[in-house]
Amino acid sequence: MPDWGQRVELDDVSGQVAIAGVGESDMSRASGRSTREIVGQAIDRALADAGLAPSEIDGLMYHPWGEPFTAADFHARYGTRHEIWESREGGGMHWAGSAPYHAAAALRSGRARHVLNSFGVAWASQRAQMLGGPGQAHAEDATKRNLELPLGWFPQPVYFATIARRHMIDFGTSEAQLGAVAVAMRRHANHNRAAVMRDRALTLEQYLAEPMILDPFRKLDCCLISDGGGAYVMTSPERARDLRPPPVEVLGLGVGRSATGEYWALQDPITSTPQVFSAPAAYAMAGIRAADVDVLTCYDPFTIHSILFVEDMGFCAKGEGGPFVASGALDFETGSIPYNPHGGHLSHAYVLGIAHVVETVRQLRGEADAQVADARIGVYGGYTGGATSTLVLGRA
Amino acid sequence: MHAAFPLPDPDFAPTREFWAAAARRELRMPRCGCGAWRWYPAESCAACGTRAAPDWELQSGRARLFSWCVVRHVFLPHFAERVPYVTGLVVLEESKLRLATEIVDCAPEALAAELPLEVAFRALRFPGVAGEAVAPCFRPRGGT
Numbered sequence: 267m268p269d270w271g272q273r274v275e276l277d278d279v280s281g282q283v284a285i286a287g288v289g290e291s292d293m294s295r296a297s298g299r300s301t302r303e304i305v306g307q308a309i310d311r312a313l314a315d316a317g318l319a320p321s322e323i324d325g326l327m328y329h330p331w332g333e334p335f336t337a338a339d340f341h342a343r344y345g346t347r348h349e350i351w352e353s354r355e356g357g358g359m360h361w362a363g364s365a366p367y368h369a370a371a372a373l374r375s376g377r378a379r380h381v382l383n384s385f386g387v388a389w390a391s392q393r394a395q396m397l398g399g400p401g402q403a404h405a406e407d408a409t410k411r412n413l414e415l416p417l418g419w420f421p422q423p424v425y426f427a428t429i430a431r432r433h434m435i436d437f438g439t440s441e442a443q444l445g446a447v448a449v450a451m452r453r454h455a456n457h458n459r460a461a462v463m464r465d466r467a468l469t470l471e472q473y474l475a476e477p478m479i480l481d482p483f484r485k486l487d488c489c490l491i492s493d494g495g496g497a498y499v500m501t502s503p504e505r506a507r508d509l510r511p512p513p514v515e516v517l518g519l520g521v522g523r524s525a526t527g528e529y530w531a532l533q534d535p536i537t538s539t540p541q542v543f544s545a546p547a548a549y550a551m552a553g554i555r556a557a558d559v560d561v562l563t564c565y566d567p568f569t570i571h572s573i574l575f576v577e578d579m580g581f582c583a584k585g586e587g588g589p590f591v592a593s594g595a596l597d598f599e600t601g602s603i604p605y606n607p608h609g610g611h612l613s614h615a616y617v618l619g620i621a622h623v624v625e626t627v628r629q630l631r632g633e634a635d636a637q638v639a640d641a642r643i644g645v646y647g648g649y650t651g652g653a654t655s656t657l658v659l660g661r662a
Numbered sequence: 663m664h665a666a667f668p669l670p671d672p673d674f675a676p677t678r679e680f681w682a683a684a685a686r687r688e689l690r691m692p693r694c695g696c697g698a699w700r701w702y703p704a705e706s707c708a709a710c711g712t713r714a715a716p717d718w719e720l721q722s723g724r725a726r727l728f729s730w731c732v733v734r735h736v737f738l739p740h741f742a743e744r745v746p747y748v749t750g751l752v753v754l755e756e757s758k759l760r761l762a763t764e765i766v767d768c769a770p771e772a773l774a775a776e777l778p779l780e781v782a783f784r785a786l787r788f789p790g791v792a793g794e795a796v797a798p799c800f801r802p803r804g805g806t
Contacts, residue, residue: 401737405663409702412670412677416786417797418733418741418749419762427731428750435729435775481732481770529702531751531762536729 270534273543274521279370280551283516284506284662286380287316287499288624293462293615296390297493301333305386305495306343308620309335312497317510318380320344323499325378327356327365328385331403335384351378358385358496358618359565363648363655366516369500379501385620386495393491400491400567404528414531422567425530427483430570433537434482436585439573441482443588445473447569448486448612450596455609457598457636462490463613487569489611496620498627503662514630517643518552518658520544527652539571540654541578541647548656549580554643556580559658561629561638562603563622564647566610572596575647576603579656598636607636622646623657630661668740668788669795676703679718684796687783689723691757692716701759723781724755725800732770740788746770752779752800767801778803 289311291304313320320340328334334357337350351372356365362385369381389400401421404410414420419428433439452468455461468486476484506513522543526532549555556579564575573587581603582590596605608614608625615621626644628634641661648655664671670681680703683690692700694716698709706713730750736742748765765773766782779800787794 408671408674409676411663411667412674413680413702414762415668416670416795417762417764417799418744418747419751421737423735423737424731424733424749428729431731431750432729477734478732479735481734483731531760532702536751 268542270526270538271522271524271540271543273547274523276367276519276521276547278551279367279519280517281503281515282370283366283373283500284503284513285498285516285627285659286501286506286509286513287312287318287511288497288627289313289315290460290496290621290624291386291494293460293492293494293617293621294390295462295492298391299388299493301386301388301495302335302339304388304493305335305384305497308386308495308497309382309384312382312499315511316499318499320346321348323350323380323382324348325351325353325369325372325381327353327369327381327383329357329361330354331357332385332387335386356383358620359650360521360648360653360655361650362619362623363646363657364519364521366500366657367519373500373502379505381500382497383500384495384497385618387617388493389616390491390493407528409529419531423480423483423488426568426570427480429530429536430482430568433570433573436537437588439588442470442474443573443592444482444487444569445470446592447572447596448473450591451566451606451610451612454598454607454636455613458608458614459635461609461614462492463609483568486612489567489616490613492615492617494615494617494621496617496624498623506662512631513662514627514659515662516657517554517660518548518550520547520551520656522547522654524652530651537574538584539574539578539649540652541575541656544654544656545579545647548645548658552658554658559603559643559645560641561607561626561644562605562647563608563626563644564606565619565622565649566606566612567616569612571649572605576605579645579647598638604638607634607638619646619648626659630659666791666793668738669786669791669793676705681795683718684783684798687796689721689781689798690718691721691754691759693719699757699759721754721756724803725752725761725779725781727765727773727775727777727779728753728760729775730765730773740791743789748773761798764797764799765801766799772802
């Protein structure tokens, strides 16, 4: 096992949590909606999907970063007053994949029976600059602000264009291979009625004809900036069988961390992600191998990430991600590992991973727009830069 | 955010010596008494745990280009007059530490992995921000 990071030791929670309801808000460019309104809509839909009344939700998970939807927000929206267990170990990004671990403990102890995790952003409406949006957390880090930002190494597009270049140097990855990811995600979005880019086609020729905005990235290598959010309801597998949709169970879960955190300048190897730690841990808990995965959804802020993740999660060897994605491996109908069939952050919406989990559940139920045939095992690869989660879900 | 953002913050202690050295046209990197480099600067040493201040060791300024990108898009209004510029990571010769920096005096087409570089001190100025800071930028070594 490489020593530049580690897997977090977790108890085995396989078979202890089911996802019984999912919902996503309307996905859009700048819409004037507030984050609370967006997340509230996603929660409305998740509750309707599960067939649960608001008064039955007795656990809420969110992350304090951003604009969390707390118990106070929940009561304000639904006019309820009951006691709600709250956990700050939820939300989007890598927490969208690790929240079920903490929900498992609450379900086991009886502190909660139906736990709802939610996340949303109104970044398209809120900002025009990278400050106040995705770049803000990095500008607020005093070390980055004093050693990286003044020299122009900021924000995320710059970090990951630099990492993409190093992947090109080390492994011969090409612009057309980055483009293959963008094209695959757009094709998926063109099949998904909820995707922001549902009506906009993209060919590799069109991709290559676009100007670079920070070589080697074009705008099409970067995620959208969106208004949107999602939510999902967790309960015990026993209880889930009484609820409306076909239940989907958590088979395994892993969390990985880089020793250098979000200081990518220092991470060695710079072209790896902590998925090399979290994915094997999650597969082991689930008793599966990468080859058993029918559908994969990963937190994809830039095209290069999808190449890194298929390598780091065991779908091809390190360095072979470029040729792998260019071979059509990601396609929801014909690929060897159908990947982000909703269109991902590049073409569905950039709502920081929460909609990836919603999509994975829909795929396993057979209810997705770009449906992967007979999907039985789905994996979400969560990412927060220095940390990853791997959530293995299975059709019960 | 401090008043002079995006210039370095003189009140941020961990990087004060780095910028003070740069103002003297010196590249200095923090090294613990135990011999370990302490990069990025931290209050304690990850290797030995001491909280004693590191020594700031003078570097030759020789480096190799590790990776880079050519920034054409304006992400922060302060950089509107600087684009297009080349920023990236270099590996310093003695310490093998990686430094985020700006690559100057080089056409983007001439950039290549492992390109030999040398430090080139440049004054950083940002529109609408008072003052300046001398920063260790890098350029191709020996006119190559």
